[in-house]
Amino acid sequence: MLNLKDRIQELMAKLESEYASKTRKSADFFKKASRVLPGGTTYQIRFFKPYPIYVTKAKGVLVWDLDGNSYIDFWMGHGAHIMGHSPDFVVKAVNEAALNGTHLGYPNTLEVEYAELLTRVVPNAEMVRFSNSGTEANMYAVRLARAYTGRRYIVKIEGGWHGGYDALHVGVNPPFQGPESLGLPEEHIKYTLVVPYNDLNALEKALSSHDVAAVIMEPVLGSGGCIEPQPDYLRGVRDLTSRYGSLLIFDEVITGFRLALGGGQEYFNIKADVVTLGKIVGGGYPGAGAIVSNAEVMELLNQVKRPNARSRSFHGGTFTGNIVTLTAGYTLVSYLNSNRGVYEQLNSLWDWARRRMNEACETHDRLCWVTGVGSMTGIHFTKSKPVNAREAYQLRISEELYDLMHLYMRINNVLYMTEHMPHLLPSIIHTREHAQKLIDSLDGALSMVTSR
Incomplete structure (x- = not known):
């Protein structure tokens, strides 16, 4: 009888042959792409074995590849498309706004109106500054926390991805220590401490032994595998940061406007000192991010009250407050604000789907x-x-199982990311039928592996 490793290798060979027949144009295009793009893609997580599909179109919950295959998308633009790809009402608003300028480069009225909206829907938010990405939002939030507290160290959570900012580019992947990239000197992360998620003892040890300006964390791990907080964990984090005088930064680039309109703060009823936003805050358009906090913290950015550049914390950027991105975000968040009931439906659907998927896991060994x-x-x-x-x-049983499932799903017209850490971010317009397709595909993949 074949052992698991041999079984997976046998199945991979079979599935790769099916995949090659289904995606011939993407295979050829990968060769072309590899000549001009390192690794054939613009972001390494978008590569999957033996080569990625190349997407030509997206609408609603579907994407299409070069070969004309359609896939149910459970990745949704890294989670940016909470209302699906290219919702008509957002696209219409953006196209109309762009006729009056795509990049104004001056203060505009919408940045004020959108900031007012965010202070109404994001808990504990009194003031806002927009940025060009989640990475930028986290970078400026860390600087702001250091300015406010006068402290040096930042604590982050193992597996937490906060963008490519040097000081946070540590503790993302095993062994969770040292720089995550070539070209990143150790000195750039020497004031960053890394502790496990769901571990209050490790957090308190870090807080009690260093001058910690802030703890930055996702309320729910994102790229770390969509792992939920244990009961009272987030409350414990809030209590510890308050006790030791550190700010609590919630990175809500994924959880913001997804778990609830007010993000993880609303969903878990835990208030952070600073919240960073991205992805959905731009309504699915590029260059999206924001920092929100109370007025006391945010006033450290105020160039009117602090005219000397060295008396304030710097924040800026050419495309901050870009009218196209703000129009998309304002239109989307306004819609969600007027239709809050969609969150109960969304969360109920995926609570059900996870139960069914876990049943499949239980059934198949x-x-x-x-x-x-x-x-x-x-x-x-x-x-x-x-x-x-x-x-x-x-605790992984086999790395190759991740490759096998991703390939099987592609052949069965289901897409998600990433190949080696599946975390799915479906939209509000995904239906029970779409969720059932995912459940059935997982069951099919597991049946294939465990069949004797």
């Missing part, structure tokens, strides 16, 4: 576990259910 909160869903081929990113890697 408990090869996997499904984690998540609301619409955020992770799949883990681990020996037990992981409670943090370290366990999500260390």
Whole structure:
């Protein structure tokens, strides 16, 4: 009888042949792309074995590739498309706005109106500054926290991805220490401390032994596998940061406007000192990010009250407050604000889907576990259910199972990311039928592996 490793290799060979027949044009295009793009893509997580599909069109919950295949998309532009790809009402508003200028370069009225809207829907938000990405928002938020507290150290969570900013580009992947990239000197991360998710003891040890300006974390791990907080964990984080005088920064680039209109703060009823936003805050258009906080913290950015550049914390950027991005974001968030009931439907659907997916895992020799909160869903081929990113890697049964499932899903017209850490970010317009397709596809993949 074949062991698991041999079984996976046998199945991979079969599926790669099917995939090659289905995606011949993407295979040829990958060769072309590899000559001008390192690795054939513009972002390494968009590569998957043996080569990626190349998408030519997206609408609603579907994307189409060069070969004309359509796929149900559970990645939705890295989670940016909470209302699906290219919602007509957002596209219409943006196209009309662009007729009056695509980049004004001066203060505009919409940046004020959108900021007012965000202060109404995001808990604990009194003032806003827009940025060009989640990475930028986190970079400026860290600087702002250091300016406010006069402290040096930042604590982040293992597996937490906060963008490519040097000081936070550590502790994302095993072994969760040292720089995550070539060209990143150790000195750039020497004031960054990394602790596991769902571990209050490790957090308190870091807070009690260093002058910590802020703890930055996702309320629910995103790229770390959509792992949910244990009961009272977030409350414990809030209490510890308050006790030790550190700011709590919620990176809500994924959880913001997804778990609830007010993000993780609203969903878990935990108030952060600073919140960073991205993706959805731009309504699916590029260059989207924001920092929100109370007035006391945000006034450190105020050039009127602090005219000397060295007396304030710097924030800026050519495309901050861009009218196209703000129009898209304002239109989308206004819609969500007027239709708050969609969140109960969205979260209920994916609570049900995760239960059904976990039943499939249980049926098939408990090869996997499904984690998540609301619409955020992770799949883990681990020996037990992981409670943090370290366990999500260390408890793995087989790395090759991740490759196999991703390839099987593609052949069955289902797409998600990433190949080696499945975290799915479906939209509000995904239906029960779309969720059932995912459940059936997972069941099919597991049946293929466990059949004797």
